[in-house]
Amino acid sequence: MSYWNEDHKHDYWNPYFGGFLLGILLIFTFYMTGRGLGASGAMKSTVVFALHEIAPEHVEQSAYYSRFVEKEKSPLNTWLIFEVLGAIGGAFLSGALSGRAKFRIQHSPNISSKKRLILALLGGVLFGFGSQLARGCTSGAALSGLAVMATAGFVSMMAIFGGGYLFAYFFRKNWI
Amino acid sequence: MGPLIPNELLSPEWNNVVALVIGFAFGYIMEASGFSSSRKLVGVFYGYDFAVLRVFFTAAIVAMIGILYLSKLGYVNFDDLYIQPTYMKSVIIGGLIMGLGFVVGGFCPGTSLCAAGIGKIDGLVFIFGLMLGVVLFSEFFPYLESTFNANNLGGVTLKETLGLSHEWTVFLFTAIGIVAFYITTLIGRHIRKVYY
Numbered sequence: 001m002s003y004w005n006e007d008h009k010h011d012y013w014n015p016y017f018g019g020f021l022l023g024i025l026l027i028f029t030f031y032m033t034g035r036g037l038g039a040s041g042a043m044k045s046t047v048v049f050a051l052h053e054i055a056p057e058h059v060e061q062s063a064y065y066s067r068f069v070e071k072e073k074s075p076l077n078t079w080l081i082f083e084v085l086g087a088i089g090g091a092f093l094s095g096a097l098s099g100r101a102k103f104r105i106q107h108s109p110n111i112s113s114k115k116r117l118i119l120a121l122l123g124g125v126l127f128g129f130g131s132q133l134a135r136g137c138t139s140g141a142a143l144s145g146l147a148v149m150a151t152a153g154f155v156s157m158m159a160i161f162g163g164g165y166l167f168a169y170f171f172r173k174n175w176i
Numbered sequence: 177m178g179p180l181i182p183n184e185l186l187s188p189e190w191n192n193v194v195a196l197v198i199g200f201a202f203g204y205i206m207e208a209s210g211f212s213s214s215r216k217l218v219g220v221f222y223g224y225d226f227a228v229l230r231v232f233f234t235a236a237i238v239a240m241i242g243i244l245y246l247s248k249l250g251y252v253n254f255d256d257l258y259i260q261p262t263y264m265k266s267v268i269i270g271g272l273i274m275g276l277g278f279v280v281g282g283f284c285p286g287t288s289l290c291a292a293g294i295g296k297i298d299g300l301v302f303i304f305g306l307m308l309g310v311v312l313f314s315e316f317f318p319y320l321e322s323t324f325n326a327n328n329l330g331g332v333t334l335k336e337t338l339g340l341s342h343e344w345t346v347f348l349f350t351a352i353g354i355v356a357f358y359i360t361t362l363i364g365r366h367i368r369k370v371y372y
Contacts, residue, residue: 015210015226106296124281127278155262
């Protein structure tokens with residue numbers, strides 16, 4: 001049987017291999033740009049862009065949004081937006097090559113699709129809110145911070161994963 | 177000497193091209209490591225899959241060692257690298273909220289992009305939630321501003337905060353990582369393999 005006829009849906013890379021490549025990529029990113037990787041910043045830029053189109057005055061008067069609006073430069077024209085667009089493409093290629101790219105809602109058999117989507121929305125709201133308060137998420141604050149030994153990197157890593165372990169018990173029935 | 181773009185050794189026009197290429201690799205590596213699956217990701221919190229811990233720690237260790245070497249060998253000026261400021265109060269509270277969001281929603285922002293990239297509706301909904309969270313934060317910003325700006329230590333590393341040299345930081349972090357890899361492997365032997 002050829003490679004293409006087999007089911008590769010569950011063939012993930014060895015995690016140490018994936019981690020090694022991610023580390024090399026992070027070094028390359030710092031070498032090129034002087035900064036690390038990120039994700040939540042792109043969501044913030046998208047929100048600022050969308051609201052600036054709908055309600056420019058509200059955005060310009062807001063104490064938080066207005067920090068990210070510059071004259072004659074779209075809020076979407078940021079490094080992170082391009083990085084995130086690339087990431088979506090990269091994920092699609094990897095998923096397509098392994099037969100994982102298809103429309104679906106993934107959830108534990110113990111919960112319904114509807115419940116999964118509600119939880120995904122709530123989790124997103126919390127993560128989005130927390131990432132703004134902490135000035136970055138798992139990639140921008142924790143991983144990239146660790147790469148340059150930033151105190152904020154260590155603290156945010158411990159807070160994110162510590163928070164996860166702290167609250168995991170209460171949500172166990174949604175996962176196991 | 178690097179970093180290349182800020183030091184204008186590579187013209188700023190390349191910035192967005194570099195971003196696309198780096199992002200592509202970032203997404204590919206995460207998806208291939210299984211980070212597009214919320215059930216695989218949260219396994220780290222319930223002990224049935226430690227992929228997150230292994231990938232994350234390995235990446236951090238490799239990057240730390242590499243960047244330290246690049247600066248020692250003179251390829252990159254460590255002082256030119258961006259060290260994000262440490263606002264102790266907001267980073268702890270924000271981090272805990274993110275941890276809660278992780279076990280509720282099953283993703284973090286980067287991994288939700290990977291999930292959406294391969295067509296997972298729950299990933300897409302999580303991204304929509306992230307944006308709502310940003311809006312919520314902005315609208316309540318006047319009430320959050322004092323917490324947001326409290327305890328600013330500036331752009332510090334563990335050298336300034338704990339007096340730990342970069343070399344010792346890398347050594348200790350690597351040692352902790354190896355112990356964590358060993359312990360989670362022992363735990364993993366007792367747990368049934370799940371496919372999702």
